[in-house]
Amino acid sequence: MKVGIIQQANSGNCEENISRLESKIRNLAAEGAELIVMQELHNGLYFCQTEDTVLFDQAETIPGPSTDRFGRLAEELQLVIVLSLFEKRAAGLYHNTAVVLEADGTIAGMYRKMHIPDDPAYYEKFYFTPGDLGFHPIDTSVGRLGVLVCWDQWYPEAARLMAMAGTDLLIYPTAIGWESSDDSGEQQRQRDAWITVQRGHAVANGLPVIAVNRTGYESDPSGQTGGIRFWGNSFVCGPQGEMLWQAGADEEVEQIIEIDKQRTENVRRWWPFFRDRRIDAYGELTRRWIDP
DSSP states (O other): OEEEEEEOOOOSOHHHHHHHHHHHHHHHHHTTOSEEEEOTTTTSOOGGGSOOGGGGGGOBOSSSHHHHHHHHHHHHHTOEEEEEEEEEEETTEEEEEEEEEOTTSSEEEEEEOOOOOOBTTBOGGGTOOOOOSOSOOEEETTEEEEEOOGGGGGOHHHHHHHHHTTOSEEEEEOOOEEETTSOHHHHHHHHHHHHHHHHHHHHHHTOOEEEEOOEEEEOOTTSSSOOEEEEOOOEEEOTTSOEEEEOOSSOOEEEEEEOOTHHHHHHHHHSOHHHHOOGGGOGGGGSSOOOO
């Protein structure tokens, strides 16, 4: 499978951002891409740095403007596209939602972000209701896609459930970066942890992982923090956690990476983690905590 990755720095001009994405998708299609993955909330700025009810106006329905526009592009170019949108489901009910468009332009499926963070400059609980669609892969013409979103990438349970449902690969649209008060040592620890945990999901489940992050600096409109410098470093790794490709921190990138889906079968024969799981002993994982 040829996967096209787009790591982009966004401005407050959504039309410009989307037009640049469309141009990059066309470039990747010309190079043979079969699947395109973009970053989290790719149409605009990462608006969750502040809590402002006016920003709910940015949300859209699904189906809606973005699924229509990118759907036409998917059909024209005959490829599968993973979108990341601010979904308006109903009045007062909003989600952070990934949508997979089939190569004929139709919606193959969607995933609503399950784990919602609430940290300085990442006030997502103000905007997003936790997802209610569960952890189910989306069937497409290029395979079964296990799409999760950003904060989900820290949770091995999410990756495991997608793997148990038969996904061919794990996909993480992401918006993560450094706040200005973090020193260089802390910045490196955070970025390394982000890469390591996702490579761990690849190893534990014998699956390729695609992580696509934002890049560039976005200021905090409230002035309460120094804004976020998104650390880029989008990457693709194989089912043993082996790095197949990695972007830099401060660059916009459009890149094709080839993934060998058959390798998953081979790796799982060598390392039969699913065979040896003690499913009879894991019941307490559904508890919040185990008191002494």
